[in-house]
Amino acid sequence: MTNEKISTPKSGYLMLIVALVLIALAIIASSYLRNSTGLLVVPIILLLLPGFMIVNPNGSKVLILFGAYKGTVKANGFFWTNPFYKKERISLRARNFDSERLKVNDKKGNPIMISVILVWRVDDTYRAAFDVDNYENFVRVQTDAAVRKLAGSYAYDNFDDDQAEFTLRSGLQEINVALEKELDERLEIAGIHVHEARIGYLAYAPEIASAMLRRQQAEAIVAARFKIVEGAVGMVELALQQLSEKNVVDLDDDKKAAMVSNLMVVLCGDKDVSPVVNAGTLHQ
Known part of the structure; x- marks a missing residue:
């Protein structure tokens, strides 16, 4: 279940025109009319400026007002929102993550070196922003945990068991599917969708190679x-x-x-x- 709310803020161009008109009035009042009342417009202009924001394609801005979640802007363009909103940027683009080579034990206890290549993207901005502390670090930690679990569930090769259904070396397609499913379940809490997960490096550890x-x-x-x-x-x-x-x-x-x-x-x-x-x- 998601708590994400899509927000549609006002166009930034309209408020930009308003800000420019106020600036012009302040200049006219100060320079031509010799009236100090034009300076009263300056605080209003300064208050309007923080409300402007730009959302790039495949980007988003999470809006927070004094600790309360107010919505997520996923539409790209130039907008103006409440100037008191805190705007947290979260990218919606697909990202590659090449994990470090880990030394783990396979099902038979043999030490092996393994790494994975993960393609992922943020699907739910609310979960990514509030359900985990740091969603990028969460991806790295959970990927390492999934790799260790996967390596311990399968043998590197079927030297002693010719009837073994899958091994890390011979059943790469099936292993990749199992890895993708495991990571998708682990990262769902952070609102992250796994597009692809596959083993990038696989070898015996140097001491037994x-x-x-x-x-x-x-x-x-x-x-x-x-x-x-x-x-x-x-x-x-x-x-x-x-x-x-x-x-x-x-x-x-x-x-x-x-x-x-x-x-x-x-x-x-x-x-x-x-x-x-x-x-x-x-x-x-």
């Missing part, structure tokens, strides 16, 4: 070896099948075992194999 890199490399090597062995077994099986179907050579179990062993060494080795020419029989 090298160890995690070696772990990733090891997993990549194991996965590659698995594919190599899987392909080699298929090739050996196909070779034995074709040799048997075409009656190229009659192989007993011992010869098949030797052939399989040699083929697996050739296909799975990480170095080139030097061929050996057998000048004797198959049994030598």
